[in-house]
Every structure is written in structure tokens, then in C-alpha cells.
Amino acid sequence: MANFLHTPRLRIGEDNEEERRATWLELFYDLVFVVAVSQLAHNLKSHISPSGLWGFVVLFIPVWWSWIGTTFYANRFDSDDIGHRLLVGVQMLTAAAMAVNIHHGLSESAAGFALAYALGRAILVVQYVLAGIHIPAAKALTTHYAIGFAIAAVLWLLSAFLPAPWRFVLWGLGIIIDFATPLTAHKVQMGLLPHASHLPERFGLFTIIVLGEAIIAVVNGVSEHHWNIFTAISGLFGLGIAFGLWWIYFDNLGGTPIEAAKVSGKVSIMNIWLYTHLPLVIGIAAAGVGVEEVILHQSKVALPDPQRWLICGAVALCLTAISILHNFGVIRYCKIRSQYRIIGAILLVAIAIFGKGLLPIAVITLVVVVVAVQVIQDLYQSRPSNRLSDPEF
Numbered sequence: 001m002a003n004f005l006h007t008p009r010l011r012i013g014e015d016n017e018e019e020r021r022a023t024w025l026e027l028f029y030d031l032v033f034v035v036a037v038s039q040l041a042h043n044l045k046s047h048i049s050p051s052g053l054w055g056f057v058v059l060f061i062p063v064w065w066s067w068i069g070t071t072f073y074a075n076r077f078d079s080d081d082i083g084h085r086l087l088v089g090v091q092m093l094t095a096a097a098m099a100v101n102i103h104h105g106l107s108e109s110a111a112g113f114a115l116a117y118a119l120g121r122a123i124l125v126v127q128y129v130l131a132g133i134h135i136p137a138a139k140a141l142t143t144h145y146a147i148g149f150a151i152a153a154v155l156w157l158l159s160a161f162l163p164a165p166w167r168f169v170l171w172g173l174g175i176i177i178d179f180a181t182p183l184t185a186h187k188v189q190m191g192l193l194p195h196a197s198h199l200p201e202r203f204g205l206f207t208i209i210v211l212g213e214a215i216i217a218v219v220n221g222v223s224e225h226h227w228n229i230f231t232a233i234s235g236l237f238g239l240g241i242a243f244g245l246w247w248i249y250f251d252n253l254g255g256t257p258i259e260a261a262k263v264s265g266k267v268s269i270m271n272i273w274l275y276t277h278l279p280l281v282i283g284i285a286a287a288g289v290g291v292e293e294v295i296l297h298q299s300k301v302a303l304p305d306p307q308r309w310l311i312c313g314a315v316a317l318c319l320t321a322i323s324i325l326h327n328f329g330v331i332r333y334c335k336i337r338s339q340y341r342i343i344g345a346i347l348l349v350a351i352a353i354f355g356k357g358l359l360p361i362a363v364i365t366l367v368v369v370v371v372a373v374q375v376i377q378d379l380y381q382s383r384p385s386n387r388l389s390d391p392e393f
Contacts, residue, residue: 148181
């Protein structure tokens with residue numbers, strides 16, 4: 001049971017707290033982002049075009065950053081008292097409000113989306129101010145974060161009262177300031193790096209959320225389509241793509257970005273790990289929509305260009321992001337695996353470019369083969385004899 005009132009405390013590994021897992025409150029908090037990601041995917045499905053994809057990315061970024069903000073605060077300062085739970089409850093309401101406004105988030109619902117995001121950031125600012133008051137050692141970090149996030153929140157708040165395009169100019173400035181706040185906090189972060197085991201677990205859980213949306217997309221596509229052999233195979237291959245992406249991400253979480261930052265004295269290592277997850281989760285969510293479109297399309301009619309580019313480009317984005325993570329050692333450091341991911345991404349782009357006229361079953365078959373090769377390569381390289389002989393494993 002939570003304490004009635006407890007001041008924030010540092011939870012970054014001191015006081016024999018080397019092992020730490022996600023709390024029930026954090027898992028409950030994640031549920032609202034399951035809904036938000038689902039709404040983002042549904043919105044993309046309704047607007048498969050360059051403008052629709054742009055809108056998907058524009059709305060995805062603040063949703064993801066909202067989750068990031070709360071997660072990083074809880075990682076360092078979670079107190080699990082009544083006050084903290086109530087503030088997290090309010091943040092859940094703001095995230096739910098963002099989800100409600102996603103479908104017309106760049107038009108008539110843009111003001112509501114902006115207000116919801118601004119309120120969520122304001123709550124986060126309050127949390128950092130309180131942490132700075134009660135934890136003198138963290139004062140420099142909490143002040144830096146509170147100022148940066150407050151400026152961004154004000155810009156988002158003002159944007160709700162301006163017409164386009166000025167509204168979106170403020171959105172862009174607000175996100176830039178939000179992203180720049182951790183990037184400009186090198187000195188104040190080094191002594192207060194996040195908890196080394198807790199944060200990678202939280203990132204893995206968000207990755208599971210977007211992978212779950214990909215599974216839902218497969219189920220929806222199969223259930224809405226008249227069953228035939230092509231539908232069954234496409235659904236099977238769609239699950240195979242999600243399973244393969246899960247495999248090559250979670251089977252390579254041997255890297256320790258927080259520990260690497262501590263040893264090297266470079267916060268940039270942790271930041272690479274943080275920001276590279278954005279294209280990864282965007283790609284996974286978009287790939288789910290692409291798979292559903294493949295399943296729903298007429299099996300004997302060539303897959304249209306937008307749908308082909310969506311599924312190939314989304315999976316290529318995932319492989320590129322994982323390649324970067326490999327290359328910098330923030331997941332398992334391995335140049336060979338990094339190269340395989342890039343080659344796979346290039347092949348997928350080639351399929352998107354030269355695959356005009358291919359049937360849906362042909363496109364999804366080629367995509368799942370590219371992903372399967374990544375898994376097979378990992379399995380081959382993981383053999384004991386290869387681990388002993390490969391200096392870059």
C-alpha cells in the first residue's frame with residue numbers, strides 16, 4: 001500500500017537498489033498508451049498517403065514524448081505515495097485526451113490535442129520542481145528540466161489559441177525545446193544517470209505495446225476479410241514479421257546504455273539509445289498498418305504504391321534503427337548484425353521501388369523473408385563456435 005505522503009527520493013541505484021522492476025502503477029499507466037498507439041494506427045489506416053504518414057509522425061512524437069517524460073521522472077524520483085499516484089492519474093487523463101483528439105489532431109481537434117499535451121507537461125514540471133525542493137543533490141538537474149519543459153508547455157498552450165500554420169510552428173518549436181532539454185543537460189545528468197536495469201525494461205515494455213498493435217492489425221485484417229488461402233498466408237506472414245522484429249530486438253538486449261554512459265563519461269551514448277527508439281516504435285506501428293492493408297487488399301490485384309511503400313518502408317525503418325543501436329553498442333554491440341540490418345533495409349526499399357505490379361502475397365512474402373534472414377543470421381552467429389571465433393560478436 002502507498003504511503004499517504006512521501007517526499008520524492010532518488011532511485012538511481014544507490015542504497016542497494018541494483019535490481020528494480022516496473023511498478024504496477026507504471027504498467028497501469030502504460031495502458032492509456034496502448035489506446036493512444038491504437039488511435040494513431042487507426043488514423044494512419046484512414047489516410048495512407050504522404051500527408052497521412054506525415055500526420056501520423058507529427059502526432060506520434062508528442063504521444064511518445066509524453067510517455068518518455070513520465071518514465072524518466074519515475075525512474076529517478078518515484079516515491080509511490082498518494083500524491084505521486086494522483087499526479088500520474090492526471091497524466092493518464094491528459095494522455096487519454098490526446099488519444100481522443102488524434103483522429104482530427106491536425107485540424108478541428110488540434111487545439112484539444114495541444115491543450116492535453118501542455119497539461120501533461122505542466123504536471124511533469126510540477127513533479128520536477130517538487131523533486132528539486134526535496135532532493136538538493138538533484139536541484140541542478142530538476143531545475144534544468146523544469147525550465148525547459150515549462151517553456152515547451154507554454155508554447156503548446158499558446159498554440160491552442162492560434163490558427164494554422166502558426167499553431168504548428170509553435171508545436172515544432174515546443175518539441176525542439178522538449179527534445180533539446182535532455183540533450184543540453186550533460187553536466188547535470190552525469191551524476192544522476194537513470195537506473196541501469198529499470199529504464200531498459202520500460203523501453204522494452206513500450207516496444208511490446210507497439211508490437212501488440214501490429215498483432216491487433218493482423219487479427220483485424222484477417223477477421224474483416226473473406227477467408228481464403230491468400231488471407232491465411234498473409235496473416236501468418238504478418239505475424240512472422242512482428243515475431244521477427246521482436247526476436248532481433250529483444251534477443252539483443254545485451255547492451256547496457258546506462259552503464260556504458262557511466263564508464264565512458266558520455267551521456268551521448270544514452271541519448272543515442274533514447275532517441276533511436278523513436279523511429280523504431282514509429283516503424284513498428286506503421287508496419288502493423290501496412291500488414292493489415294496487405295491482408296485486406298484483393299489478393300489478385302497488384303498492391304497499390306502507397307500500401308507497398310508503407311509496409312516496406314516501415315520495416316526498413318525498424319531495421320535501420322536496430323542497426324544504429326547495434327553499431328553504438330546500446331544493445332548488443334555487433335558490426336555484422338548492424339550490417340545485416342542495413343542490407344535488409346536497403347532490400348526493402350528496393351522492393352518498394354521496383355515492386356510495382358506485385359500482388360499483396362508477393363510483397364508480404366518478400367518482406368517476411370528479409371526479416372527471417374535477420375533472425376537466421378542471429379541464430380547462426382549465436383552458435384558457440386561462432387561466438388568464439390568472431391571478435392565482433
